[in-house]
Amino acid sequence: MTRMRHYIAIIVLFFQAHFISAQSVGKWSFSSQQLPVYEYTGRLPNIVLDKLGKDSYIQTDPYFLLGNYRLSLFVHASGIYQFMTGERAWARVNADENQQNYGSNNAQIIVKKGKNYKKTDLIGLKSIAIDTQRTQKLFGVGFAKYTYRLDEDLSCQRVISVKPSTKINTGNPAFVVSVTLKNSGKVVQELTYSEGMKLNYTPSAIQLYEPTKRPVSYLHKISVDKSTKTTIANLTCTPNLFLNFPSKNQRYIYDVNPPNVFMSTKSFDKDIKSYITVNHDTLSAHLTTILKPGETHTFHIIVGLNYENSKQAIQEQINELLANVNPSNNNEGFYQTAWKKQLPDFTAEKDQIIKREMLWNAYTLEAMATYCAYYGETIIPQGTIYAYHFGDNISNRDHLQAALPVCYTNPNLAKSIIRYVIMHSETDGEIKRGDAGNGCTPPSLYKESDEQLYFFNTLSQYLASTKDYAFLNEKVWLYPAENKKGEVVLNILKNYFVYLRDEIGRGSNGLVKMLNSDWSDSFFHENSPNVYAATAESHLNSVMVLAIFPKLITELKKSKNPEATALIIALENYRKEVSEAYFKDFGNRKFSARAYLNHRKKYGIDNVCIEPQGYLLQIPDLSISRKKEIYQYVKSKIYSPEKIGFRTREKPLWSTTGEGEDGGIWFSLEGSLIAGVATFDKQEAKELLHTISFQNFTDQYPSIWLGQWTGGDNVNSTLSQRDGLCFFWEKDRPNVFQGFCSHPHAWPLYCYLKIKE
Numbered sequence: 001m002t003r004m005r006h007y008i009a010i011i012v013l014f015f016q017a018h019f020i021s022a023q024s025v026g027k028w029s030f031s032s033q034q035l036p037v038y039e040y041t042g043r044l045p046n047i048v049l050d051k052l053g054k055d056s057y058i059q060t061d062p063y064f065l066l067g068n069y070r071l072s073l074f075v076h077a078s079g080i081y082q083f084m085t086g087e088r089a090w091a092r093v094n095a096d097e098n099q100q101n102y103g104s105n106n107a108q109i110i111v112k113k114g115k116n117y118k119k120t121d122l123i124g125l126k127s128i129a130i131d132t133q134r135t136q137k138l139f140g141v142g143f144a145k146y147t148y149r150l151d152e153d154l155s156c157q158r159v160i161s162v163k164p165s166t167k168i169n170t171g172n173p174a175f176v177v178s179v180t181l182k183n184s185g186k187v188v189q190e191l192t193y194s195e196g197m198k199l200n201y202t203p204s205a206i207q208l209y210e211p212t213k214r215p216v217s218y219l220h221k222i223s224v225d226k227s228t229k230t231t232i233a234n235l236t237c238t239p240n241l242f243l244n245f246p247s248k249n250q251r252y253i254y255d256v257n258p259p260n261v262f263m264s265t266k267s268f269d270k271d272i273k274s275y276i277t278v279n280h281d282t283l284s285a286h287l288t289t290i291l292k293p294g295e296t297h298t299f300h301i302i303v304g305l306n307y308e309n310s311k312q313a314i315q316e317q318i319n320e321l322l323a324n325v326n327p328s329n330n331n332e333g334f335y336q337t338a339w340k341k342q343l344p345d346f347t348a349e350k351d352q353i354i355k356r357e358m359l360w361n362a363y364t365l366e367a368m369a370t371y372c373a374y375y376g377e378t379i380i381p382q383g384t385i386y387a388y389h390f391g392d393n394i395s396n397r398d399h400l401q402a403a404l405p406v407c408y409t410n411p412n413l414a415k416s417i418i419r420y421v422i423m424h425s426e427t428d429g430e431i432k433r434g435d436a437g438n439g440c441t442p443p444s445l446y447k448e449s450d451e452q453l454y455f456f457n458t459l460s461q462y463l464a465s466t467k468d469y470a471f472l473n474e475k476v477w478l479y480p481a482e483n484k485k486g487e488v489v490l491n492i493l494k495n496y497f498v499y500l501r502d503e504i505g506r507g508s509n510g511l512v513k514m515l516n517s518d519w520s521d522s523f524f525h526e527n528s529p530n531v532y533a534a535t536a537e538s539h540l541n542s543v544m545v546l547a548i549f550p551k552l553i554t555e556l557k558k559s560k561n562p563e564a565t566a567l568i569i570a571l572e573n574y575r576k577e578v579s580e581a582y583f584k585d586f587g588n589r590k591f592s593a594r595a596y597l598n599h600r601k602k603y604g605i606d607n608v609c610i611e612p613q614g615y616l617l618q619i620p621d622l623s624i625s626r627k628k629e630i631y632q633y634v635k636s637k638i639y640s641p642e643k644i645g646f647r648t649r650e651k652p653l654w655s656t657t658g659e660g661e662d663g664g665i666w667f668s669l670e671g672s673l674i675a676g677v678a679t680f681d682k683q684e685a686k687e688l689l690h691t692i693s694f695q696n697f698t699d700q701y702p703s704i705w706l707g708q709w710t711g712g713d714n715v716n717s718t719l720s721q722r723d724g725l726c727f728f729w730e731k732d733r734p735n736v737f738q739g740f741c742s743h744p745h746a747w748p749l750y751c752y753l754k755i756k757e
Contacts, residue, residue, distance in 0.1 A: 024702040025062070028356060033336045034347070036360045037140040038064070038709055040077045044130040048704050050722040057728045058737045059101070061125060062705045064139040065740050067367035069165035069378050070173035071305065072388075074103070074740075075144040077137050078130070079123035079158070081105055083197070085173065085305060086370040086381065088438045089255035090391040093305070095202035097211065100736045101389055104198035109156060109181075112190040120150055122158065139709075141343070141363045143333025153185025154291075156193070161333035162367075163321060164342045168378045168416045169371050173259070174304020174317050178330045181298075183291035191291065195301055196284035199233050201258055204391030205436060215241055216254050220261075222278050228315060230264035231276045231283050232306075250482055251374055251439035259305040262314050267299035268327045274299050298328060342366060344409045353695045358752050360694075361745040362409050364710065365402065368742060369413060374439030375481050377420040378413060380406070384712050384741035385728070394434030395446075396421045397454040397519070401668055402742040404458060405750040407465040414462050415471065421455060422476040422492055429492075429499025431455065432479060439481065447533075449504045449515040452496040453544045459493070460551040469559035494567050501574055504541075507596070510581025512541035514595060519611055519668070520661050523595065525654045532597040539592050539604070540612040542582045547618035547676075549575040590633035592616045608637040608650040610669050617676025624680045631677060643700040644724075645670045645692045647717035658719025660727040666714045667692065671747025678755050685755050692748060700724070711744040712737065 025042030045060035061080060066073040074082040082103040083093040096102040107122040121127035128148055129135050138145040142164060148156045157180040165171030183189045201218040209215070217240055220233040235258040239245070246252045263283040265274040274287040285301040302321060306314045325334040343362050349355040371378045372393070380402035381387040386394050393399070403417040424432040424441065431451035435441045463469060472490040477483075487495075505513050514536040516529035524532065553571050556564045586592065592612040594604025603609065613634050617627050637650045645665045652658040670692050678685035690696060697707040697715075701724035707715060712726035720727075728737050 035141040066162040068171035070171035091203040107195040177301040189291040253437040361749040388738040400458040429495035463555040507537035511537035514538040543615040614672030663719040667743035
C-alpha cells in the first residue's frame with residue numbers, strides 16, 4: 001500500500017466509524033418489468049477496511065455482472081467494464097495491464113463553449129463518475145445505466161445492454177452501449193462524444209505473470225470498414241517460449257484460437273455523425289452533433305466477439321442485437337422483456353425481500369452461465385477467484401451444486417451441466433476435479449472423495465424435477481471429450497458407484513473414506529495426506545450417502561429401467577452398511593463428528609463442525625424429534641453470536657484466526673443445513689433463508705459492498721477480526737478479489753424452491 005493510500009485508508013476508517021456506520025452503499029427497487037434494480041450511491045473509490053484498519057483485499061470500484069452464455073461483462077460503478085469470455089478459456093478482452101481483474105475503457109464528452117472546448121471524462125476513478133451529486137448509477141437485470149449531469153442544461157445517459165441466451169450453447173457474445181444526449185437549456189450545444197476500449201486479450205491464468213514473462217502473447221491486426229462503421233481486430237496467439245500448439249479442437253492449457261473482437265457504431269438519428277477510429281490498440285467510436293434546445297439524440301456502440309472470422313457474420317450479430325428494439329426507449333436496457341421471459345415467475349411471493357433476491361439469484365446464475373466450446377456444453381462456473389482470477393473451472397462438485405436450483409428454473413441448463421461433468425469422467429468412474437484453459441485437465445494434487453456423491457445428488461434432483469428418465473439411456477462422451485468415446489448415463493452411474501464403493505472405500509469404522517479431500521480441500525492442513533489418506537474417514541461423506549442414496553434409489557425405481565435393477569439393489573445394500581456403521585459411531589450424540597484421520601486423530605468430537613450436520617438432518621429415516629434435538633444443539637454452538645449464518649466451527653481446529661474453512665461462513669454449507677431444516681421445520685428454514693440474504697448482510701455490514709448483491713464462496717465470522725469480509729489467501733495481491741461466486745446465489749434459490757415444495 002502506498003503512503004498516499006495509507007493516509008486515505010486512515011481517513012476512510014475514521015469516516016466509516018463516525019459517520020456512515022449505519023448507511024449502505026445503495027438501495028434496491030424494481031424495474032417496469034418488476035425485475036430487481038440496484039442503485040449504487042456509495043463513494044468512489046470505495047476503500048473497505050477491517051476492524052483494525054487493514055485493507056480488505058476487495059476492489060475499490062464495486063462491480064455488477066451482465067452476461068449471457070457467451071459473454072461475461074463486469075460493469076463497475078465508475079463505468080469501467082471487464083469484458084470477459086469463458087468459451088475457450090477465461091480471458092479479459094480489455095485487461096488493464098496495471099491492475100489485475102480490471103478493465104481498460106474510457107468515455108468523454110467535449111462541449112464547444114464559444115471558442116473554447118470543455119472536456120469531461122465519464123469513466124474511471126478520476127472522472128465525473130465519482131461525483132454522487134452529478135452521476136446516477138443503476139444496475140439491473142441485463143443492463144447498467146449511468147446518467148451524468150454535465151451542467152444544468154446538458155445531460156448524458158449511457159446504458160449497457162446484454163441480451164439473454166434463450167437456448168443452451170447459444171447467445172450473442174456482444175453488448176450494446178446506448179448513449180443519449182439531452183439539451184434541457186435554451187442554447188444550442190455543439191459537442192463530440194467518444195468512447196474507447198483498449199484491446200488487451202489476457203487469459204486469467206497468465207495475468208498473474210509479468211507481461212514480459214508470459215508463455216504466450218496475443219497479437220492483433222486491426223482493420224476499419226468505413227462503410228459499416230465497424231473495426232475488427234483479428235487476434236492470434238504467439239508462443240514466447242518453446243511450445244507445441246495443438247490443433248483447434250484439442251484440449252490445451254492456452255487458448256490458441258482466440259476470437260476476433262469488433263466495435264461498431266449505429267445511429268437511427270440523421271442529425272448524428274458517427275465514425276470509428278483506431279489508436280494503437282484502442283478501438284473507439286465517436287459522434288458529433290448539434291443539440292438544439294429541448295433536443296435529444298441517441299446513438300449506439302456495439303462491442304463483441306466473433307469466432308467465424310467473417311465480416312458478414314459480425315454484421316448479422318449486430319443486426320440481431322438491434323432487431324425489434326425501440327432505439328429511443330432504453331432506460332432499462334433493450335432486453336428487459338426478453339429477460340423477464342427467461343426468469344422464473346415469483347409474482348405470487350408476498351415477501352418482497354425474498355421475491356427480489358430470488359429473482360436476482362436466478363438472473364445471476366443465468367448471467368454467469370457459460371458455454372464451453374471444447375465440451376459443447378453450458379455450465380454455471382463457481383466463478384469468483386477460481387474462474388475470473390485464476391482461469392479455472394473448478395471444482396465439478398461446485399458446478400453440480402449450481403445446477404440444483406436450475407433443475408427447477410432451467411432444466412436444460414441443469415442437464416448440460418450434468419453432461420459436462422460426465423465428460424470429465426474416466427471409464428473407471430473417477431470424476432476429474434475440473435479444467436483450465438480450453439478443456440485442459442492438468443494434474444491435480446487433489447484426489448477427491450465426494451464428486452460422485454454430489455453427482456448423485458444433482459442427478460436425483462434433475463430426475464425428480466423433470467421426470468426425464470430417458471436421460472439415463474442417452475450417451476455422453478467420457479474424458480477426453482475430443483476422442484468422442486462415450487457411454488450411456490446409466491452405465492456411467494454404475495461406474496460412479498463402483499468407484500465410490502471400491503476405490504474410495506470405507507475405513508476401519510465402516511465410514512466413507514476421505515482420500516485426500518472431501519468438501520474441505522484443506523482439511524488435512526498440518527497432517528500429511530501421504531500418512532493419513534489410507535485411513536482417513538469422512539463423516540460428511542458418510543451422511544451424504546445416507547441423505548442422497550434414498551433419493552437416487554427412488555428416482556431409479558420410478559424410471560422403470562430394467563437395467564437399473566442390479567444397481568438399485570447394490571445402492572440399497574451399501575446404504576444399509578454405511579447407515580449401520582455411522583449410527584453405531586454416532587450413538588446418542590447431539591451432533592455428528594467431522595472426521596477420523598486414524599484411531600488417534602479424531603476431529604469434531606467435542607467441537608461442533610458444520611460440514612456433516614446439514615446432510616445429517618436430510619437423512620429421511622432419522623426421526624423428526626432426533627433432528628430437532630440435533631439442530632437445537634448445533635445452533636446453540638455455532639449460530640450465536642453470528643450475524644449472517646452458521647460458522648463452520650465452534651472453535652477453530654488448526655488456526656488462531658478462525659478464518660476460511662476453519663471458522664468462516666460458507667454458503668454451500670449454509671444451504672445444505674437449511675435444506676436439512678426444511679425437512680422438519682419449514683418456518684425455521686425460511687428464517688434461516690433471511691439470515692443468509694443479501695439484505696441481512698447489508699443490515700449487518702452496511703459499509704462492506706461485497707456481500708450486498710453478490711459475494712465470494714465464504715465470509716469471515718465473528719471469530720475473525722475481519723468478520724464480514726471474504727477470506728482470501730493471496731494477501732500479496734490487494735484490491736483484486738473477484739466476487740460473483742455461484743454459491744451465494746444458487747444455494748438460497750435452491751433452498752427457497754425446496755421450501756416451497
